[in-house]
Each structure stands twice: as structure tokens, then as C-alpha cells.
Amino acid sequence: MSNKHGHQARKRFGQNFLHDPGVIEKIVRAINPKPDDVMVEIGPGLGALTEEILSVNPALQVVELDRDLIPVLRTKFFNYPEFRIHEADALKFDFSQLVRDGKPLRIVGNLPYNISTPLIFHLLEQAGVVQDMHFMLQKEVVQRLAAVSGDNHYGRLGIMAQYFCKVQPLFEVGPGAFRPAPKVDSAIVRLVPHDTLPHPARDLSTLQAVVRTAFNARRKTLRKALAAMVTVDQLQSLGINDGLRPENLSLADFVKIADLVYDNKSSDSEAEEVSHD
Incomplete structure (x- = not known):
């Protein structure tokens, strides 16, 4: 399944590229990027969301593992000299190195379903340098993040996410917004690290x-x-x-x-x- 850039979406990266302009606009409105925010996008893919954020925040940084996409992104955004691409695995990446002038990070991403849970755990460990995170995830993962005790979806992911962050499910996104269309519904979630942990553990x-x-x-x-x-x-x-x-x-x-x-x-x-x- 290729597209106008000729890039084959790769199963091993769990890639589903966002292409619906209405959905992209709605996501960017929810994120509400400002020109001087320290914005970081994980897995920009073919840059559908990247393009909209760059138009407001020209110093956006992205973390992309698929090296075939990097020339596509460089070519597409060559006229943004401050745009930076980090070719790296987000699961192992030290996000604290992206902090600028002591300003916390605003992280966004359409996360591949096969790494979303370990990646969220990795980012929660770095919550101290994060202002907020907006992610597109499988709807079920968002339900798990937001679940409270007694819910079917309640478990380790929700408890640890809520230990560090306020979790706000924002809206659902149908499969048609992506190419190739995934077999599941997606949803956007906002995670805002607590200034003071509500229930700090000793260890x-x-x-x-x-x-x-x-x-x-x-x-x-x-x-x-x-x-x-x-x-x-x-x-x-x-x-x-x-x-x-x-x-x-x-x-x-x-x-x-x-x-x-x-x-x-x-x-x-x-x-x-x-x-x-």
C-alpha cells in the first residue's frame, strides 16, 4: 500500500499514515501549539501532522526510526531550517536532551500500536521534563489509560499513567482517516504530568x-x-x-x-x- 510519496507502509513498524485533513486539523486544534513551545513529534511518518505543527512552530523536532522516511521528510520540509530529525528508536531515546532553555517538552505522536504501551511507560519515566503529551492510539489503549478501578480496562497501564499524569481522552478517530486503514478505531488522548503527584510512593x-x-x-x-x-x-x-x-x-x-x-x-x-x- 503505497501513496503519492511511494512509501510502502511497513507492517513491522505498525505504520498507518494519517491523511484526513479534517482529523489533522482537529488534532492540531487540540494540541494548540505555540511558536515558542518546545514541540517534539514521535513517528512523523509522511509528515501530515508535522506540516501543520511546523507552520506554527518552525523549530519542531521529530524522532523517526524508519530511515526510508527521513529523506522524504527532509525534502518535504527543506524550507524550515530549524526543523530537526532525530533518527532513533523512541523506546530508547532520552527525551530530556531535547529540553531547551529549561522549557518542558510538548510531545505529540500517532503511535504505532505495537509499541504504544512500552513507549508510554518510557515517557512516563521522563514525565519530569514534559509539559503535556497528545497521542493518537488504539481506542482500547486510551480506554486503558483512562480507566478507573472497577472498569474492565483498568490495569497496570492506567494506574501508572494516572500516578504521573492527568489523563483526558479527547475524541475518537475512525479507520478511514488512515492509509492503510487499520482494523481498529483510534482515539486521541491528552496526558498532563501532575505538578505535584497526588499519591506519591516512597519507592x-x-x-x-x-x-x-x-x-x-x-x-x-x-x-x-x-x-x-x-x-x-x-x-x-x-x-x-x-x-x-x-x-x-x-x-x-x-x-x-x-x-x-x-x-x-x-x-x-x-x-x-x-x-x-
Whole structure:
């Protein structure tokens, strides 16, 4: 499936190029780029969104992995001298190097479905240098990002996204807006990192481990799902019913459990040090 630029959309990159002008305009309105924002686009593809952002923000930077697209982008936007292309894998890219004059990044992208979840986790780790993110994702991924406890879509992605960011689903986009048309509906989501974390954990990696362990056994009760990490008595001491399933717990509950696990680990290692003295 090629287009007027003769570029074959590549399955291994999960490429679906945006071409509907009405949808592109609606996305750019939602992003609302300003001339002096530090804008970064992930996976610009053939530059449909890029073109609209560049017309407002000529110093846009893009991160693109598909080296066949880079000459297409260079040719198309040769008259924007400040436009920069980083040929890199966004999953491994250090976005903090793009911060200019201490101004946080505004990140946008039509993310390939096959990397969207790991990429969002990667970006959440760098949320400290980000003002906001606007992504086109599979509708189901947006539902997972925005889900609250008790929803079918609630899980690790939503909890960790909401730990770092306010999540706002904006609007849905049908398959016809892309070439080739994907088999699923897409949606636009806005992620705005919290200035102050609403439920800060003492140790982020412990929180991630608790949430991952819980949802690896999402059909089990907490007492079973987290048996290796906390006792029933400890869960009850936090006011958490051990007969619930992971999907019934709020972010605040998971942070409470993680803090307790972290305190247990710290007191265990202190006890070990004392016994070795």
C-alpha cells in the first residue's frame, strides 16, 4: 500500500499514515501549539501532522526510526531550517536532551500500536521534563489509560499513567482517516504530568512491582495475587479487604501497599545489617 510519496507502509513498524485533513486539523486544534513551545513529534511518518505543527512552530523536532522516511521528510520540509530529525528508536531515546532553555517538552505522536504501551511507560519515566503529551492510539489503549478501578480496562497501564499524569481522552478517530486503514478505531488522548503527584510512593520501583504482580494474577483475590509480598494481616491493617481483586483497588490503595512492602524491605535489610555487626 503505497501513496503519492511511494512509501510502502511497513507492517513491522505498525505504520498507518494519517491523511484526513479534517482529523489533522482537529488534532492540531487540540494540541494548540505555540511558536515558542518546545514541540517534539514521535513517528512523523509522511509528515501530515508535522506540516501543520511546523507552520506554527518552525523549530519542531521529530524522532523517526524508519530511515526510508527521513529523506522524504527532509525534502518535504527543506524550507524550515530549524526543523530537526532525530533518527532513533523512541523506546530508547532520552527525551530530556531535547529540553531547551529549561522549557518542558510538548510531545505529540500517532503511535504505532505495537509499541504504544512500552513507549508510554518510557515517557512516563521522563514525565519530569514534559509539559503535556497528545497521542493518537488504539481506542482500547486510551480506554486503558483512562480507566478507573472497577472498569474492565483498568490495569497496570492506567494506574501508572494516572500516578504521573492527568489523563483526558479527547475524541475518537475512525479507520478511514488512515492509509492503510487499520482494523481498529483510534482515539486521541491528552496526558498532563501532575505538578505535584497526588499519591506519591516512597519507592517507584516497589509500586511498579506491586502493580505488575497484582495484575499478573488479576483474576485472583489480593490475598493470593500478592501473597509473596504482603500478608493478609498487613492488607487488613491498611484497611484493604484481602478478598477483593486487583481491579477493585484505587491508585491510592496500591501506593499504600507499596509503601508497606518498601518499609518491610527496609526494616528487613536493617535487621540483617544489625545481625551481621
